[in-house]
Amino acid sequence: MELFDTAGAGKGAKAVPLAERMRPKALDEFVGQQHLLGPGKFLRGMVGAGELRSLILWGPPGSGKTTLAEILASSGGARCVRFSAVTSGVKDLKKIVEEAERLHRLGKRTVLFVDEIHHFNKAQQDNFLPHVERGTLILIGATTENPSFEVISPLLSRAQVLVLQPLSPADIGTIVDRALSDRQNGLGEFGLEIADDARAFLIDQSQGDARIALNALETAAALLKKEKGARRIDLPRIQEALQKKALLYDKAGEEHYNVISAFIKSMRGSDPDAAVYWLMRMLEAGEDPLFIARRMIILAAEDIGNADPQALQVAVAAKDAFHFVGLPEGRIPLAQAATYLASAPKSNASYKAMLAAANDVEDKGTLPVPLHLRNAPTPLMEKLGYGKDYRYAHDFPDHVVGQEHLPDALRGKKYYSPTDSGYEKTIKDRLAGWEERKRGKKS
DSSP: OBTTTTOOOSGGGTTSOHHHHTOOSSGGGOOSOHHHHSTTOHHHHHHHTTOOOOEEEEOOTTSSHHHHHHHHHHHTTOEEEEEOTTTOOHHHHHHHHHHHHHHHHTTOOEEEEETTGGGSOHHHHHHHHHHHHHTSOEEEEEESSOHHHHSOHHHHHTSEEEEOOOOOHHHHHHHHHHHHHOSSSSSGGGTOEEOHHHHHHHHHHHTTOHHHHHHHHHHHHHHHHTSTTOOEEOHHHHHHHHOSOOOOOOTTSHHHHHHHHHHHHHHHTTOHHHHHHHHHHHHHTTOOHHHHHHHHHHHIIIIIGGGSTHHHHHHHHHHHHHHHHOTTTTHHHHHHHHHHHHHSOOOOHHHHHHHHHHHHHHHHOSOOOOGGGSOOOSHHHHHTTTTTTOOOGGGSGGGOOOOOOSOGGGTTOOOOOOOSSTTHHHHHHHHHHHHHHHHHHHO
């Protein structure tokens, strides 16, 4: 089936959604992605030379992936067909390939446009490979997910990956203004205008997605038509058209990892304002609250540690409180914990001690336990020296004893180096005092 074969132009096509009608038909009409389309840039040069090659277009929704695919195909004089993960199968691909081979013999190329290619499993993607290798098909895949994880390596090695950015506020503004003035494909024939605050709100809420902006604009225009003689789209109508901002967040995709990373780094960086913002971003987008709670528990031990031992208790309590309360009130203890952890003194000294000790365990293997630390439950063990010269800490002042507790090969090794942050300074001073006392006893 031909790509966009239902999208017409002019008044007879007004049943087609505004976002579809306003699709650019040439690169000069395209808005945004200047890092690919500007003078001397990759795609501009490719189109200017009439070249076509297999591409993976990776970018957020509404950034122009599908439009670029159509423009690239038409600029190279190629036939473009869409292949859908939902409606297409091996039998459909076979028909496409047969027609592509026929056209190839006549000197015409075929572009296979695979929208949301990450929805295809490995076996399905394998089906494209031989036809791409032979040049029968030029593959243009579009995806909102990181192709490193979602596209098989053989296809990635045969296609150029191009990263599309979210459209800038200026880009969205240009698209909105163009739709309002275009009399053939847009809303120009109705003589509409948009209030400055409504335009700014629409641009902001679109989050770089042209489709969101145009759909909301079309809905607001439809609401306006119900009021006879009204021509001005104001803020309340745009708010009504948008309803609620759709958060850009995919619990199974890259944005999931981006946002949780921002959340963790905000708490580690002692920024409670950013921490609670990213927390609400995740909760409003439907993230599992217990996933968030687990990450806070890990951070409390790894990044705060003994600088504030209570941090771990707060994080665990927030997890238990959420279990007990549930949503929506369960957000409150999570927010309390996030702001507490962000505001707490930080130390990763215990975490670094763990890594250093683990490294010695791996490098030096199972070193023998010193005899004086071993129990002697049998006469033979006692005869062999198990437990000999062991000093019971509680028999000494302040329960401090000058005794080696590490294997001989690690004698004197220091893993834990407390910082001067928070309560850990108290620990540091205490350990220093003990060391001084041990040295005094040895002398």
